Each structure stands twice: as structure tokens, then as C-alpha cells.
Amino acid sequence: EAGVAQSPRYKIIEKRQSVAFWCNPISGHATLYWYQQILGQGPKLLIQFQNNGVVDDSQLPKDRFSAERLKGVDSTLKIQPAKLEDSAVYLCASSLTSGRAGFSYNEQFFGPGTRLTVL
Amino acid sequence: QKEVEQNSGPLSVPEGAIASLNCTYSDRGSQSFFWYRQYSGKSPELIMFIYSNGDKEDGRFTAQLNKASQYVSLLIRDSQPSDSATYLCAVVEYGNKLVFGAGTILRVKS
Numbered sequence: 001e002a003g004v005a006q007s008p009r010y011k012i013i014e015k016r017q018s019v020a021f022w023c024n025p026i027s028g029h030a031t032l033y034w035y036q037q038i039l040g041q042g043p044k045l046l047i048q049f050q051n052n053g054v055v056d057d058s059q060l061p062k063d064r065f066s067a068e069r070l071k072g073v074d075s076t077l078k079i080q081p082a083k084l085e086d087s088a089v090y091l092c093a094s095s096l097t098s099g100r101a102g103f104s105y106n107e108q109f110f111g112p113g114t115r116l117t118v119l
Numbered sequence: 120q121k122e123v124e125q126n127s128g129p130l131s132v133p134e135g136a137i138a139s140l141n142c143t144y145s146d147r148g149s150q151s152f153f154w155y156r157q158y159s160g161k162s163p164e165l166i167m168f169i170y171s172n173g174d175k176e177d178g179r180f181t182a183q184l185n186k187a188s189q190y191v192s193l194l195i196r197d198s199q200p201s202d203s204a205t206y207l208c209a210v211v212e213y214g215n216k217l218v219f220g221a222g223t224i225l226r227v228k229s
Contacts, residue, residue: 033216042221042222044219048215091163105151107168108165112162
């Protein structure tokens, strides 16, 4: 079974430029997550999709970040314009579903990540 | 939002020793807890999942949960240099969302 695919693996841009990341989840996984992991910190959830609908984007800086998941499969995360503090690894993960109502859990599988450096 | 606290380390142990990694969480209502391992430059991988008070063993790994103390730990027996990594503790929120701690760096010296 193929894992979660992400591209590009590395990106270097200057502040105020735009950048986009792509994610292809595991086939059949309905739920897709984007995390931001700053060096020395744990991953922080930015946005969660269930099929092509947004479940949670409460921690997404909406003035500069946007994400979409057209057709409920691939997803794109965009930053426009980038700031120095956006330098991080952007991880995409997927799971079969968001689980049953409540606190049940379906394992999230992570992609290799995209390392973004903003100069 | 729930908070998860971990000592950043590094925790250094000799090869063959037991490594003990600790995590505390803020929300008394949290029910499920996870330990992820993250090698440098790699993505996190799930190694343990626990939701009941007490111990859960899987090979060389034992997760321990004490909900009264809001404390979860991971023990690694017979530590190997290949266990050197960052260990992330996470709690699941409603809707399958994970809240991670900052992670503890483990170094196993041969």
C-alpha cells in the first residue's frame, strides 16, 4: 500500500513570496490533515478535511494560509505572502475517517513532509 | 485547547538500559494517548496507543497511563542506538484531532 505522498520535499523562498504544497493521501482515506512543525516543537494541526469539507481550521492563519481538497482526494496548502516565522516542516497526514462520534481514533499516517525555509 | 507537556531532553541512556519518557496533559477528560517516534528529518510514526489506566506492553515498549495524575509514560527496555530519536506524546481531541507535546530527544549511547 502506497503511503502519503507530498511535494516538494524542500522549498526555499524569500519573505512575501507565495508557495504551495501538495499532498496525496493513502487511497481510500477520507480524512486529511495538514500540520505545521516548527523546529524543536511538536506538530500543530492547521486544518482537517473530511472528504472535501473542512472539519477544523481553527488554527489556520487565514489571512495568509489557504487550503483546499477538491474532489476529496489531493490537497493543496498555500501560503501568500510568506513570513520568516512560516519556516517549518509542513506535514500531511491521512486516516480512514475521523472516527465515530466522540473520542474514538483512527490512526493517522504521515507523509514525508515539506521543509520550507523563508529567507 | 488541551496542552501536553514533555521534558525536551536530551535524555541520554547507555545501550541496554531502560529509557523512561514522561508526559503530562492538562485536560482531565482526555481519554486516549499516543506515543510517536520521529527520527531526525523524518515524519512521525506511531509506536504505542493507550486509553486504559495501567500498563500496555508491546515488545520492548511499555506505555503507562495514570489518569488520576494526568500522566503518561513510555518505557523502552534494552535501549538500542537505533532508538535514538525524538519521542512525541499526543492526546486525541474530539474528531480524531491530535495535540502533540514538543517531544523528548532520546540518545542511546553504545
